[in-house]
Amino acid sequence: MYVSDRTPAEAARDIPEATVARLPLYLRALTALAEADQVTCSSEELATAAGVNSAKLRKDLSHLGSYGTRGVGYEVEYLRYQIAREIGVTHDWPVVIVGIGNLGQALANFSGFRSRGFRVVALLDADSQRQSEVVAGLAVRPFDELAGIVAEHGVAIGVISTPAPAAQAVADALVVSGVRSILNFAPTHLAVPEGVDVRKVDLSIELQILAYHEQRKAQPDALDDEVTA
Amino acid sequence: MYVSDRTPAEAARDIPEATVARLPLYLRALTALAEADQVTCSSEELATAAGVNSAKLRKDLSHLGSYGTRGVGYEVEYLRYQIAREIGVTHDWPVVIVGIGNLGQALANFSGFRSRGFRVVALLDADSQRQSEVVAGLAVRPFDELAGIVAEHGVAIGVISTPAPAAQAVADALVVSGVRSILNFAPTHLAVPEGVDVRKVDLSIELQILAYHEQRKAQPDALDDEVTA
DNA sequence: CGTTGTGAACACTTTCACAGCC
DNA sequence: GGCTGTGAAAGTGTTCACAACG
Numbered sequence: 321m322y323v324s325d326r327t328p329a330e331a332a333r334d335i336p337e338a339t340v341a342r343l344p345l346y347l348r349a350l351t352a353l354a355e356a357d358q359v360t361c362s363s364e365e366l367a368t369a370a371g372v373n374s375a376k377l378r379k380d381l382s383h384l385g386s387y388g389t390r391g392v393g394y395e396v397e398y399l400r401y402q403i404a405r406e407i408g409v410t411h412d413w414p415v416v417i418v419g420i421g422n423l424g425q426a427l428a429n430f431s432g433f434r435s436r437g438f439r440v441v442a443l444l445d446a447d448s449q450r451q452s453e454v455v456a457g458l459a460v461r462p463f464d465e466l467a468g469i470v471a472e473h474g475v476a477i478g479v480i481s482t483p484a485p486a487a488q489a490v491a492d493a494l495v496v497s498g499v500r501s502i503l504n505f506a507p508t509h510l511a512v513p514e515g516v517d518v519r520k521v522d523l524s525i526e527l528q529i530l531a532y533h534e535q536r537k538a539q540p541d542a543l544d545d546e547v548t549a
Numbered sequence: 550m551y552v553s554d555r556t557p558a559e560a561a562r563d564i565p566e567a568t569v570a571r572l573p574l575y576l577r578a579l580t581a582l583a584e585a586d587q588v589t590c591s592s593e594e595l596a597t598a599a600g601v602n603s604a605k606l607r608k609d610l611s612h613l614g615s616y617g618t619r620g621v622g623y624e625v626e627y628l629r630y631q632i633a634r635e636i637g638v639t640h641d642w643p644v645v646i647v648g649i650g651n652l653g654q655a656l657a658n659f660s661g662f663r664s665r666g667f668r669v670v671a672l673l674d675a676d677s678q679r680q681s682e683v684v685a686g687l688a689v690r691p692f693d694e695l696a697g698i699v700a701e702h703g704v705a706i707g708v709i710s711t712p713a714p715a716a717q718a719v720a721d722a723l724v725v726s727g728v729r730s731i732l733n734f735a736p737t738h739l740a741v742p743e744g745v746d747v748r749k750v751d752l753s754i755e756l757q758i759l760a761y762h763e764q765r766k767a768q769p770d771a772l773d774d775e776v777t778a
Numbered sequence: 779c780g781t782t783g784t785g786a787a788c789a790c791t792t793t794c795a796c797a798g799c800c
Numbered sequence: 801g802g803c804t805g806t807g808a809a810a811g812t813g814t815t816c817a818c819a820a821c822g
Contacts, residue, residue, distance in 0.1 A: 340762075341754070344751075344754040344758065345754070348736070348753075407760055407761045407764075409757060409760055413756075413763070415756070421655075422655035422658045422659075423659070425651060426650075426652040426654070430652070430752060433753070436756070438756050477760070500763065501760075502759075503752075503755050503756060507577070509578075509598070509600035510600075511600075517759055519755045519758060519759055521755060523659060523662070523732075523750070524577075525574070526732050526748045527642075527644070527666075527706065527732060528572070528573040528576070528665070528666065529570055530706055530730040530746055530748055531638055531642055532636045534637065534642070534705050534706065534729065534730045537729060
């Protein structure tokens with residue numbers, strides 16, 4: 321049992337998953353406001369910028385603590401830092417990308433990577449032909465160097481952008497090397513041990529969800545009253 | 550207001566959003582089973598393949614109708630077709646991709662696109678330098694041809710893979726052209742009119758969610774030591 | 779004042795456990 | 801016997817509406 325015996329200003333222990341998923345949205349919106357030299361903002365303003373409603377925003381922030389001022393709003397820079405600290409992006413996280421095909425190259429070149437608390441420390445590929453290439457300023461290295469690279473840089477997050485059939489083996493190797501957080505772009509389900517987090521990004525699934533709703537929109541047959549006015 | 554009486558044959562009208570988001574998973578798992586020449590499967594088997602638990606799977610399928618046989622399971626090919634029909638991928642959907650940078654090119658080359666009910670009919674980019682290129686067998690065309698292309702091919706789904714600052718203008722243009730479903734890869738919130746669906750795929754957000762959990766894992770005191778050996 | 783922070787109500791999702799059927 | 805389909809219970813997330821407070 322870890323005592324939640326309050327670290328200094330931490331009343332914020334169990335943050336709901338839905339809230340965690342929105343914190344990066346707020347962080348991005350606050351960064352934009354800060355770049356526009358805005359000093360304070362209301363929950364309404366920030367919520368609009370992030371694309372949520374203000375009640376939800378306030379409820380979310382209430383899980384982190386009480387960082388606003390009633391009658392006034394939030395101090396942009398202060399709140400931005402508090403959220404960054406809560407997410408854990410006040411320092412950079414070293415990341416490896418495995419699978420340097422079209423998608424892997426695009427990811428390696430993605431600038432938002434570096435600017436948002438992540439640093440790509442290595443690109444790996446099993447194909448020896450690719451190992452002569454340099455992508456985004458990094459040499460592509462053989463996959464079997466994974467364990468060494470993870471240990472050397474303290475990598476905690478691995479990105480898989482291989483074809484689907486290779487993904488499970490890559491995930492297994494990442495886990496063996498000590499990586500406990502995986503972002504999977506391969507269109508397949510990954511089985512991992514307890515304690516390892518996998519998040520997936522899947523183009524076909526998103527498109528299919530859109531298709532489902534699109535199909536419903538173009539439904540003129542039934543005597544359904546759609547009521548637009 | 551008239552009766553919201555459904556068509557009798559269709560008990561499957563209001564499918565919960567959470568279920569819709571999982572149907573593509575089941576479709577993929579069923580396709581894999583079909584390719585392995587498996588004729589029937591149990592909810593347990595299919596659930597494992599899709600990475601969910603069997604109770605959830607059965608509840609989800611119950612929203613579509615009663616396609617299984619008690620004591621036996623589901624007929625793979627039959628269920629696969631029923632789900633494909635429900636999602637709306639028994640025929641192909643024409644798609645345009647706007648923004649042919651690194652990511653746009655990777656998307657254009659993504660083979661799962663074609664094989665899963667979607668057909669890329671055009672690649673668009675505002676940069677006239679790119680308009681001489683051919684990507685994935687398609688010429689990159691000027692952005693202002695959008696409306697014509699949408700009308701010509703009956704495009705209903707648009708994919709945005711531009712830099713963030715351009716995304717809102719692209720979304721607006723898509724909407725004006727008649728596109729009502731958008732998949733947004735640009736790291737920014739899009740404002741769209743009622744009736745238009747936007748789904749977003751956002752690398753930084755996924756990484757930040759992983760970072761949040763990773764940070765919690767490494768809590769046991771000061772020194773963060775990796776590798777459990 | 780105006781705006782935050784929050785209990786309480788409501789809505790949605792998951793899980794349980796077993797009746798119903800093959 | 802074994803597996804599906806489903807009410808009921810439990811858990812999560814969202815919205816409302818207003819008290820608290822600078």
